[in-house]
Amino acid sequence: MTSPRRPLLVHPSVADLRLVAVLNALADPTRLTIVATLREGGERPCGTFPVSVAPSTLTHHFRVLREAGVISQREQGKQRWTDLRHQDLEARFPGVLDAVLASAPEGLAVSRR
Amino acid sequence: MTSPRRPLLVHPSVADLRLVAVLNALADPTRLTIVATLREGGERPCGTFPVSVAPSTLTHHFRVLREAGVISQREQGKQRWTDLRHQDLEARFPGVLDAVLASAPEGLAVSRR
DNA sequence: CGTTCCTTTCGACGATCGTCGTACGATCAT
DNA sequence: ATGATCGTACGACGATCGTCGAAAGGAACG
Numbered sequence: 001m002t003s004p005r006r007p008l009l010v011h012p013s014v015a016d017l018r019l020v021a022v023l024n025a026l027a028d029p030t031r032l033t034i035v036a037t038l039r040e041g042g043e044r045p046c047g048t049f050p051v052s053v054a055p056s057t058l059t060h061h062f063r064v065l066r067e068a069g070v071i072s073q074r075e076q077g078k079q080r081w082t083d084l085r086h087q088d089l090e091a092r093f094p095g096v097l098d099a100v101l102a103s104a105p106e107g108l109a110v111s112r113r
Numbered sequence: 114m115t116s117p118r119r120p121l122l123v124h125p126s127v128a129d130l131r132l133v134a135v136l137n138a139l140a141d142p143t144r145l146t147i148v149a150t151l152r153e154g155g156e157r158p159c160g161t162f163p164v165s166v167a168p169s170t171l172t173h174h175f176r177v178l179r180e181a182g183v184i185s186q187r188e189q190g191k192q193r194w195t196d197l198r199h200q201d202l203e204a205r206f207p208g209v210l211d212a213v214l215a216s217a218p219e220g221l222a223v224s225r226r
Numbered sequence: 227c228g229t230t231c232c233t234t235t236c237g238a239c240g241a242t243c244g245t246c247g248t249a250c251g252a253t254c255a256t
Numbered sequence: 257a258t259g260a261t262c263g264t265a266c267g268a269c270g271a272t273c274g275t276c277g278a279a280a281g282g283a284a285c286g
Contacts, residue, residue, distance in 0.1 A: 061244085170276070
């Protein structure tokens with residue numbers, strides 16, 4: 001039997017994506033910054049996002065985004081790589097992500113709330 | 114001096130619209146139903162929306178939408194007419210509202226949470 | 227006038243949210 | 257093995273949210 005040492009990262013399938021959950025995931029400055037950063041630079045480790053919150057808070061935001069189907073995460077060695085599920089979102093909610101990110105202000109990054 | 118009998122309905126100007134506030138306003142089944150109904154049928158009185166919540170709850174949702182700049186409201190006689198600020202939203206966040214509403218499920222209306 | 231209709235305001239309630247510090251785990255380098 | 261690094265899990269905290277009922281205020285109409 002396979003017994004994973006680390007908790008498996010569960011991602012919702014495309015059919016299970018819910019619009020309200022996606023909108024809710026995007027309706028936060030920190031999470032919107034994460035998504036905008038991914039849109040520009042592509043996949044990257046968790047610790048490299050230009051946000052100013054505690055690590056545990058960052059983990060919380062990643063979970064919200066992941067369970068909404070906005071991002072995907074994979075383990076590699078010491079770090080966890082995060083990517084945007086752009087294609088899946090586009091298939092389910094065409095144009096939503098692009099429209100939102102096109103309107104996202106640049107200065108979100110270091111926003112302190 | 115002008116002393117209005119009823120509280121004036123304050124609507125944010127186009128320049129003051131904030132993306133996060135709009136997304137947050139749309140990230141609720143009841144409010145999304147309100148917006149989708151307005152998109153289809155145009156301006157209508159408060160009491161005519163196909164949602165199943167208490168009147169006071171409905172008032173709360175209208176305030177969230179209004180303060181986010183998603184809807185506008187005007188008094189006329191006994192009732193308050195609500196409309197979508199589609200043009201303003203399009204000017205500030207092009208494509209966002211249309212993309213979201215295009216992906217909004219039809220069955221939202223009577224959703225009971 | 228009084229009544230009815232439409233909507234709001236005002237608490238109140240449980241639930242969820244965003245935040246953090248601490249502790250833990252897993253990996254890699256020394 | 258020891259230590260450093262990266263990220264999570266677990267509470268905990270105040271704040272906000274969505275909901276409701278009760279009460280009240282205008283407006284229209286008898």
